[in-house]
Amino acid sequence: MNRANLVLHARSSIERGSKSFARASKLFSKQTRERAWLLYYWCRACDDLADGQDHGHGMSTVHKPVKTIAAMRMMTTRAHGGEQTGNPPFDAFGVVAQECHIPKYFADDMIDGFALDARGWRPGTEEDLFQYCYHVAGAVGCMMAVVMGVSARDQEVLDRACDLGLAFQLANIARDVAEDAQAGRCYLPKNWLAQAGIDPDHILDSAHRDALVGLVNRLCDLAGEYEASARVGATSLPFRSRWAVLAAAGIYGDIARAISQSNGASLERRIYTSKGKKLGWIVKAFGQALVNSARRDRQGLWTRARITSLA
Incomplete structure (x- = not known):
């Protein structure tokens, strides 16, 4: 997907996943708003993968949590490095990470939290x-x-x-x-x-x-x-x-x-x-x-x- 399509998907994700954040995000300038949506899209996707949910709803068992977290890390690393993953939420992260120079350790820190959940911490x-x-x-x-x-x-x-x-x-x-x-x-x-x-x-x-x-x-x-x-x-x-x-x-x-x-x-x-x-x-x-x-x-x-x- 090109950037414009990723933004559309990201907007749909935030409107489904958090009405509160979606409403507040409309107050940003256009550029910041789009970047916030792109970041949210990736965060929401990672959270859903970790919890077996769909936009924060319907928690279900993740049968191979360790492999899920490993795949999440791999796709995030590729996206942060500017590669296309073919997975829209991760490609959205790649776009905003490249545009804003987001330090990778923040992304790693977030995924570490999902790894804690994966092992029942x-x-x-x-x-x-x-x-x-x-x-x-x-x-x-x-x-x-x-x-x-x-x-x-x-x-x-x-x-x-x-x-x-x-x-x-x-x-x-x-x-x-x-x-x-x-x-x-x-x-x-x-x-x-x-x-x-x-x-x-x-x-x-x-x-x-x-x-x-x-x-x-x-x-x-x-x-x-x-x-x-x-x-x-x-x-x-x-x-x-x-x-x-x-x-x-x-x-x-x-x-x-x-x-x-x-x-x-x-x-x-x-x-x-x-x-x-x-x-x-x-x-x-x-x-x-x-x-x-x-x-x-x-x-x-x-x-x-x-x-x-x-x-």
Whole structure:
């Protein structure tokens, strides 16, 4: 496919896979918007391959997960090097990687997160949880920052971009606790579960409900902290990119806030936010982008400098 066709497919992918991101992406300039779609297309495809899903829905067993991850790495490496793979999402990544000079280690870091899932890994501590969130979402935030024109050497802004990815993933985990448990997965740290008296293999047992709701709310509180930090990084972006990032932060942040306010309802049904609230954040983010005055230090927050092997 040529670039124009890849962009069309990428647009279709983001509209199917994430209405929140699709809506926010329309605030970017045309060039940045297309590049964001191309990057999303590849990220979504990798996630679906790892989880046996279709645009984030219908998780199923991946029968040869190690081979799946190996193929993902191989096609990503080829695409990043400028080769045509014949696989549209990977060729889309190749286009945006070449145009924006995305460092390959960010792509490798993301795939490392899917490799953890492939072997049934679970976090033992909060530190493990943050490292996992970095791999599957924080690294994506860093790549998106590069797409928006941030230098790969600007570590301070990349840390803030990573924070937004962490916030999104913490909200995802909070939203999907029940769905993940039914699929045999759990991203709540083992030491959190032990402290709450929850059997890690039966977290949905009704006897644990109140304690589990407390842990879900703990995730939502953390998501809020990292969302607030990410907003500071947005001040370094061009206006339209800043507007889009602040809108996405608000729209996705509302998911965590809705979960926290649901009193455990997120364990029975998937939490969504309304179209009206999404549109409201687009308006609100416009004003925030104009003022551009967010200030907050990162003291006490997890940082990419603490990454170690989770093997």
